[in-house]
Structure formats: structure tokens, C-alpha cells
Amino acid sequence: MSYQFITYEKRDRVAVVTLNRPESMNALHLEAHLELQEAWEDFRDDPDVWVAILTGAGDRAFCAGNDLKVTAERTARGGDVQGEARPPFGRITRDFDCPKPIIAAVNGVAAGGGLELILACDIVVASEHARMGLPEPKVGLFAGAGGAHRLARQIPFKVAMGMLLTGDLIDAPEAHRIGLINEVVPHEELIATAQAWADRIIRCSPLSVQLTKEAVFDAQFLNIDDAFRKDNGRRDRLLASHDFVEGPRAFAEKRQPEWTGR
Numbered sequence: 001m002s003y004q005f006i007t008y009e010k011r012d013r014v015a016v017v018t019l020n021r022p023e024s025m026n027a028l029h030l031e032a033h034l035e036l037q038e039a040w041e042d043f044r045d046d047p048d049v050w051v052a053i054l055t056g057a058g059d060r061a062f063c064a065g066n067d068l069k070v071t072a073e074r075t076a077r078g079g080d081v082q083g084e085a086r087p088p089f090g091r092i093t094r095d096f097d098c099p100k101p102i103i104a105a106v107n108g109v110a111a112g113g114g115l116e117l118i119l120a121c122d123i124v125v126a127s128e129h130a131r132m133g134l135p136e137p138k139v140g141l142f143a144g145a146g147g148a149h150r151l152a153r154q155i156p157f158k159v160a161m162g163m164l165l166t167g168d169l170i171d172a173p174e175a176h177r178i179g180l181i182n183e184v185v186p187h188e189e190l191i192a193t194a195q196a197w198a199d200r201i202i203r204c205s206p207l208s209v210q211l212t213k214e215a216v217f218d219a220q221f222l223n224i225d226d227a228f229r230k231d232n233g234r235r236d237r238l239l240a241s242h243d244f245v246e247g248p249r250a251f252a253e254k255r256q257p258e259w260t261g262r
């Protein structure tokens with residue numbers, strides 16, 4: 001599939017998705033959002049790819065959120081911005097709720113939908129000059145693509161409300177201090193650090209990793225009985241899998257496992 005507003009490369013079980021509108025701070029208009037959605041569906045459904053890295057092109061921005069200039073132009077022309085906005089607000093990060101891990105490599109500013117993409121990722125490595133926040137209230141919107149219901153689950157409530165109600169951005173060291181990101185690294189080490197996280201994950205059984213992510217997600221959003229009920233189904237699936245046989249056998253034979261993910 002060829003893309004105009006993102007790049008999508010797969011190598012050695014890792015998919016690298018790059019937002020590719022550096023001239024617009026990698027801001028997302030509807031067309032870019034739809035390409036991103038397509039790439040996630042391919043990543044989710046490709047059995048040969050186990051982890052994704054999401055980053056932005058250029059050195060200035062990871063993603064500046066919705067493309068405000070395009071929205072302004074389309075609103076001025078009487079375009080159906082409301083219709084355009086409806087799917088992404090629900091979908092832009094729902095698609096990320098695929099069971100495979102996604103690592104964000106934050107190469108610059110992540111604002112609005114840019115931070116909402118990060119909140120939907122599982123592991124976040126940021127360049128030392130990255131900044132992030134949810135400035136939607138400053139532009140007449142609200143963080144409806146995951147920011148309002150994810151931020152307060154990932155950092156202390158009052159710190160989250162301070163960010164959500166002011167729209168203020170924070171720098172990478174502060175994001176790391178409050179636990180919003182895993183690591184802050186020199187800019188030139190960003191992609192290598194994200195790749196190192198991916199390499200550590202693909203040494204694990206892909207089936208175990210995916211079921212772990214599903215279990216964590218269900219525990220966050222389902223009532224405890226439903227979450228445990230789904231865990232029982234996951235456990236049965238894992239116990240019946242090749243990986244459940246291969247893992248202990250490889251350990252006993254002191255060799256690297258040969259995972260199949262089935």
C-alpha cells in the first residue's frame with residue numbers, strides 16, 4: 001500500500017510508522033488520519049509483525065494534533081468538518097487498542113491528538129527536546145480522541161487535570177518525572193532506543209505479549225468479573241498453544257525459544 005502522509009516500513013517483526021507531514025508539524029488532517037488507520041489495520045492483521053514503533057518525520061514535531069489550518073479552511077468553505085471529526089474522535093486511538101504493543105518514539109512536540117496518540121501507545125521514549133500537552137481548550141475543542149479519559153488513568157489525577165484544563169505543554173523531563181513516558185534520551189539516540197525496546201519485546205512469545213496487553217486493557221475498562229472471565233479464556237488459549245510448549249522446553253534445553261505466536 002503506498003501512502004502520501006505517513007510512511008510504513010516492516011523489518012524483522014517490527015513495523016515503523018512515521019507521520020510524514022513535517023511541513024505542518026506532522027499535524028493530522030482527515031486524509032492523514034485515514035492512512036494511519038489503514039496502517040494500523042495492516043499491522044494488527046499481519047502475523048509476521050509483532051511490535052510497532054510510531055514516530056514523526058523531522059526534528060520539530062512528533063504530531064501537532066488536528067491540522068487546525070485545514071479545519072479552518074474547510075469550516076470557512078462550509079465543509080462537513082463535523083462529519084470529518086466524528087470518526088477520528090472515536091477512532092484515532094481506538095484503533096491502537098489492537099493487542100500488539102506500540103512504542104512511541106517522540107521526536108518533538110506532541111500536542112492534542114499528538115499526545116492522544118502517545119496515550120494510546122504502550123511504551124514511550126522521548127527526545128530530550130520533546131514537549132507534550134492537550135491544548136484543545138485553547139482552540140475551542142476538547143481532548144475527545146482519548147485524552148480526556150486516558151490521561152488521568154496514566155498520571156496523577158490532579159496533575160492530569162492541571163494539563164487538561166489549562167492546555168499547557170510540559171517538557172520531556174517533566175513528562176518522565178510524572179510517569180507519562182518511560183525514557184528521555186538524547187535526540188540522536190531516540191530511534192535506536194525505541195528499537196531496543198522492540199527487540200526486548202520480540203524475544204518474548206508474541207501470543208503471551210498480546211494476551212497480556214488484552215488482559216491489561218480489559219482490567220482497565222471492564223468490571224472485575226468480566227475481566228477475570230476473559231482472562232480464563234485467554235489462559236485456555238495460551239495453554240493450548242505451541243508457544244506454551246516451546247517456552248518451558250527452550251528454557252530446559254538452555255536455548256532461545258522459536259516462537260510462532262500460535
Ligand SMILES: CCCCCCCCCCCCC[C@H](O)CC(=O)SCCNC(=O)CCNC(=O)[C@H](O)C(C)(C)COP(=O)(O)OP(=O)(O)OC[C@H]1O[C@@H](n2cnc3c(N)ncnc32)[C@H](O)[C@@H]1OP(=O)(O)O
Pocket residue numbers: 023024025027028029030033064065066067068069070071081084085088089092109111112113114116135136139141142143144145147
Ligand atoms: C477536530 C476536527 C477534526 C477533523 C478531522 C481530523 C482528523 C484527524 C484527527 C486528529 C485528532 C483530533 C482530536 C484532537 O483531540 C483535537 C486536536 O488535536 S485540536 C489541535 C491541538 N493542537 C494544537 O492546538 C497545537 C497548535 N500548535 C501549537 O500550539 C504550536 O504550533 C506548537 C505545536 C506548540 C509548536 O509551537 P512552535 O514550536 O512555536 O511552532 P509554531 O507555533 O511556530 O508552528 C510552526 C508551524 O506549524 C504550524 N502548526 C503548528 N501546529 C499546527 C496544527 N495543529 N495544525 C496546523 N498547523 C500547525 C504553525 O502554524 C506554523 O506554521 P507557519 O506559521 O510557520 O506556516
